[in-house]
Amino acid sequence: MEPVIILVRPQMGENIGAAARAMLNFGLTELRLVAPRDGWPNPRAIAMASGAASQVLDRARVFGSLAGALEGIDLAYATTARGRELTKPVHTPASAMADARAASAEGRRVAVIFGPERAGLENDDVARANAIITVPVNPDFPSLNLAQAVLLTGYEWGRESLPAHPNPTARRPPGEAPASRIEIEKLADHYERQLDASGFFFPAEKAPGMKLNLRNLWSRLPLTRGDVQTLHGALRQLIRRHGN
């Protein structure tokens, strides 16, 4: 079962809407709100959520306190900025969601708690959680907004259910230097120019599509520097034998 997302004292409706949208990108639909500043429902939240309004916001439940919102939850994570609180296990989104998947598989319900914009969760809120999630960001520039923090949580929740490498890159032979992008571009140019001169791109209305296919072909191949030389040489030789 997917984690519940709990927003504690969220301020701007737009941010609630953006968080709902971030959730639904990764299939999360259960939202609980604790004392939203501007009441509920909130038209600005609905406007921002677009398609997530009906699937997430319309079903959101509102509570007066975090204790109430934790009803039915067995394992709760509080999200905080780096270094805020060190008396509990501190997770990255990755390690938290790995644990959350294990807990969920045992039938335990998981929630992730997010604090208000800027101020973040108060210590009393964090005290109710079993563990902390801190996104590892540049310590000199930590500027994730609420929806982005929710996004990374959803992304990590979903990552295991999705193949890491749906269509893996073919590998170059070990030890051989890869061709640079510019070498491959020059190779593509060379072939395109000569094939054009040879009348290959015919009929004219199909030429742009044919050229595009050919560019795609070269750039997706894991060519070595040696391969590129070979292919240039082959082309030159063909022209020498059969060309003008």
Added chain:
Amino acid sequence: MEPVIILVRPQMGENIGAAARAMLNFGLTELRLVAPRDGWPNPRAIAMASGAASQVLDRARVFGSLAGALEGIDLAYATTARGRELTKPVHTPASAMADARAASAEGRRVAVIFGPERAGLENDDVARANAIITVPVNPDFPSLNLAQAVLLTGYEWGRESLPAHPNPTARRPPGEAPASRIEIEKLADHYERQLDASGFFFPAEKAPGMKLNLRNLWSRLPLTRGDVQTLHGALRQLIRRHGN
């Protein structure tokens, strides 16, 4: 060396600023812009970027074409929505950035290319890339914005340099049922109530902090259901022997 982020024909200055901010969260600072719609520099981009303005936007380079922006790049990824293009290797952000780290370690320069808001990259742009990145989102609700797509790329670039489990959760004994959150909350209530009655929380001005510490303590322990029973029993026994 960190990947270069290339934004192709970005429209809203705000989105350029938000992308710069997303980058700097993960230490990415090299931005290249291809034909930004509203020219450059863009005051709205600067306003949105806040602290990332000086470190990212002020150093951004502007190009007339993607071909120009790929100067010095050896390995380029194009980000597209799911299913757009299947003639090249299709990566998740995770697998792309794993490959990018390996390429970077070999001294190759990597770029990730993002298209304009809504329309995304054109086929001619994608043709210049070696591979594709598609974020695995809910196919019924794919709604990542530009800054969010940049954010996930930066997050994946940074993830290996950061510990997955900075402060790992202590583990429960195998085979024992974990206490639920509500069981732990009741245990915390029980102790707090009895300790309060016993005069433990003294002096009064320190009581809130002491209670908070105690709540934190209970909730961070990997207690089993049996542990909770034991601790309730211990408390009851103490009161029976020494209480009122």
